[in-house]
Amino acid sequence: MKTKMIFTSIMIFGIAITGCKQKEKKVEIEEVKIDLLNDEFPEAMQEVKLTMDSIGQSVKDGDLDKLISYHAYSPKFTEFKNGEVRNNGEENEKFERGVFGSVTEILKFDMNDMKIAVYDKIANVTLHTDFHLKFGEDLAVVNEQMTLLFLKTNSGWRIVHEHHSPLNKTEE
Template sequence: MKTRFTIALAILFGFQIMGCKKEVQEVRADEVKIDLLNAEFPDAKKEVKLTMDSIVQSVKDNDIDRLISFHAYGPKFTEFKNGEPRNDGKQNEEFERSIFGSVTEVIKFDLNDMKINVYGDVANVTLHSDFHLKFGEDLAVVNEQISLLFLKTNNGWRIVHEHHSPLKMEE
């Protein structure tokens, strides 16, 4: 009788140990971390590049509502431009509608030296603009350093921050 009791206890104890090992293994599988700093995220980079191409096309098509749709306006949206104080989403939208809505012809809209860095659901796009835009008979040339911060949303990659600074041109 003692032997049966000892064997039963050994079996129960064995199942408990096996169950503990399974739990430990499952926890370890969940602990796999992605190196956000060094991982390349090639599929996300392609998505962001397509979003940038769509932004350019919306400007060329003078489709201001589409251009605005690439922004995620809300309480966290910010913009810096020309050394002025920070703007919010409302100010950014008013500015973009005013400026891009007044363009009568896009002569050139180049995004030079563009670099896309993805950090999971966040992407940073940096570039040098070479925009030649006509406003009636007036030509405006815009050469800036631009940083756009994107967030992956249910509607795709959307801009949550913009930074524009004058680009020093070589003479």
């Protein structure tokens, strides 16, 4: 009798285990395809827009350290401006501190026709500047085409390349 009871218990236990295994579902993880060329990345676009707003505000506030903090200076950093040879991060920082540190008044600081294109962790921002800056009694009007290339870092979106060139036609 004990043998039958042990045998029956083993059989019930075996059937229960087998039944549990049959109920297990295989979970398949579906790979999400990212189209770097066509996907919009709206959350990242908003982050970049907020970064651009913060960059503009740091200039208006005269906070040069904050302005510089939006750059990711490294040996890879590059800048083109005014048809001159390429600058590196050190030259860019020196120029920005020199120019924006000398501004005595900002009459206008518009970033027009801004387009933000995000490619996952890279963002390309193009715009037309309409800056009216006073240096003492001298007024400088800066109408440029500007491209800023951003990289998503642990510190947020940071500039890794700048390109400035004269804007031949002003916006209406």
